[in-house]
Structures are given as structure tokens and as C-alpha cells.
Amino acid sequence: MTKNMIVTGLAVFVLAVLSPFWFNLVTTTQAAPEPELLGRAKEAKKCVLDKYDMRANHMSLLDEWRDAVVRDADRIYVAANGHTFNMSLSTGENSCLGCHEDKAKFCDACHTYTSVNPYCWECHTNPKEIQ
């Protein structure tokens, strides 16, 4: 190995390691989405879990709901705050999307930001899209 080859390889390596830094300099970086409550959700002031728990755990909750509904026909969820909810992602007024009406803002903004591609919508439909 000649010294030139080594130095070239090393330069490529250093550039690769620093790629997260320069990549954001040469491309326009999308800012983090600002979560906001709209419509009915804004007035309701109550949800199935509290804010931080919801942000971290909603996927596990939905997974549990799916099993409860599909396997045990158990459709009522009693939250820690005493309110009851219909265990449904998109059906009815008491479901997730029944209250959080804007899927693009409520679901997609953060999922797109963090490159999460949930397969909810392979079966469920956004109620707004039906009308």
C-alpha cells in the first residue's frame, strides 16, 4: 500500500464518519413537527394515557387493543383517568381518529419525521378519506 492510497482511504473514511454533519449542511433539513391538538381533541382534554406515556407507548397500546378486540371481543378500555374509550383506531366518535380528526397531523407528522412506517393503514382507513 502506497502512502497516497492510505491517505486517500483515510480521507474517505473521515468524510463518511462526518457524513451526518455535512449531509445536513448540503441538504435542507426538515424541522421537528410541532404536535398540536385540533378540533374535538382540543376540547376533550382527556386521552387514554397522559402525554409522555402516549408519545412513547401508543404503539404497544394499539397492539394490546388489537388483540383484545380481535381475540376476546373486548371493546371497552377504561383509562387510568377513569374515562372509558372504544378500543378502535378509526371507527366511531370515541375512537382514536374519531377525536384526533387530522391523521396527517396526528399520525403522519411524527411517523414521517422519525421514518416509522406503521402497517395500520394496510387494513384501516382514515375516516376522512371515505367521505
Next chain:
Amino acid sequence: MTQKYLIPLAAVFLLFLVAYTGAGAGLGWFFGIVFPYLAIIAFLVGFVIKVMGWARAAVPFRIPTTCGQQKSLPWIKQNRIDNPDTASGVFVRMLLEIFLFRSLFRNTKAAFSRSASNRITYSWEIFLWVAALAFHYAFLVVLLRHFRFFTSPVPFPVQFLEALDGIVQLGLPGLFLSGVVLPAAALFLLARRLFDQKVRYISQASDYFPLFLILGIAITGISMRYFTKVDITAVKEMTMGLVTFSPTIPDGIGNLFYAHMFLVSVLFAYFPASKLMHLGGVFLSPTRNMANNTRAKRHVNPWNYDVPIHTYEQYEDHFRDKMIEAGLPVEKKE
């Protein structure tokens, strides 16, 4: 010999606890911002110093290990990859070494046979190669997947890799295959050092420490994704802050995240000083990256200087009279 793995194990636990409790005590800015920046600087500077040191080291001899027939007479078939005599052969050899660990594939183990003869026998041992390959590729996938925390919008190749890695669609959030393969392979490599007496005998603390550290990183990461959960949007806000040089500490990131981040930073900072430098070293192994062409080309030691030599002619000139007198044969009579 137990202290050789107990001390690194305790060290990794301690590092974890320092960051976990430190972040809980409001030092998140240190474990999430200051230390990662320092670690990246240490990693790059250390890496460059180390490789430049190797680049300066003299390699006076052609010392490729030959694993096949050398280039010889035209009717003898040469093994162009295992005994290359051209740059292209060396290139293919290096490619196979770097991407497929070809030399490890030939790994053998020596053991005394259990029969009465008690002779030493050598057998092919493929599992180290399998585990090493699984470990390195799983780690590469995990590393590349993490680019989703450092780019926004996330480029297509990263999303594609995530889709491939999560192809089994198990559970929610979906299981990543690399999250299974990486710890499993790392545990195999650890078990090999612990339970194979011959390997255990030659294993040092510096062999165990990276394994425990990587396992610690994997466990904290897997825990955050599948079990204890974190607010991933807040985490990404933080990591994006780091790479756009506007660091922030958003609310609601668990202490576990800082512990994960700290262990990764320790791995980066420790990297250039450790055996992990085989990342750079594999390219520079003289026994792999040289063509075996010593019969075709003359290689002169680059630092040969003029040594005053005394040839036979000079010797004879010097002692001719005495040689003739003693009756010794000389080449020139006068």
C-alpha cells in the same frame, strides 16, 4: 483468570450507572451533548494518528501469505486469488477478506483425539466465521439504520434498509432482525471466550471489554425500542440538534437514552486505542495486500544504503603475492 472478564463487566455496568444516574441528576447535557462531541473528536483524531503511524511503518519485505499455487510455468495452474501476482488479484483477495472474512473461513481447531492413539488432530471450525460474519453485518445494519436519527427527511436507502430489516413484521413496534442477530452473535463470541478453555486462556480484559460494551449498547437500545420505550420524536430532535450544531435537550427523554448514548460515545472514544482498530488495520495487513511477485520483480529494500563491500577481486589484489607464495590458485597471475 476470572478478573479478566469481571473487571470489564463491572466497568461497563459502572459506565451505564454513571450515565443513568447522572442524566437523572440533570447532567443530560453532559452525557448527551458534551461527551458525544468529545468522543467523535477522539475517534477521528485517534483513528487518523493510528493509521498514519501504520502508514509510516516500514514494510521492507514482500510477505504475502500464500494459500494456493504461485504463478509458475505456463502449464501449472495458478491460484490467482489466494496467491495473486497482480494488483487485480490482490484487489479481489482484499475484497473477499474484507467483506467475507475469507481467512477466517479457513479457521481450524486443534484437539487431541479421544481414541487410544491420542494424536493431535485438526478440524475445520466454521462457527467462529459464521458468528463473526453475522455480528459484523448485523452491526453494520444497526449502524446504518441509525441514520434515521441524523437525517431529516430520511433518505430512501435508509428507509429501504429498515423495511428489509423489519421484514418479519412481528409485534409492534416491528421486530428488526438485526436486533436479534447482533446480540445473539455477540453472545456467541463471548461464550466462546468464556467456555472454550484454550480461547479463555488467551483472552484479556481488552477482549472482553468491547464485547460487554457492545452488548450493553445493544441491550439499552433494544430495551428502548421494545420494552421500556422512549419518546422517539424527542430523541430525534436531540440527535438532529447534535448534527446541526444546535444541541438541545428536549423534555421527556428517559435516562436510559442517555445511558445508551454514553455507552456509544465510550465505544467511539475507546475505538482507536483498542483491538477494534482492525477496522482500519484489515486494509493494511501486509500479508494480504501485497502481490506475490518476488520471482518476477526485484524488490530492493528502500532504505538500503551504500555498504563498502570487499569483492573477491579486491581481496585477490590485496593478497595476491601471499597467495602465490603459499601455492593457492589465483584468477589473475599479475
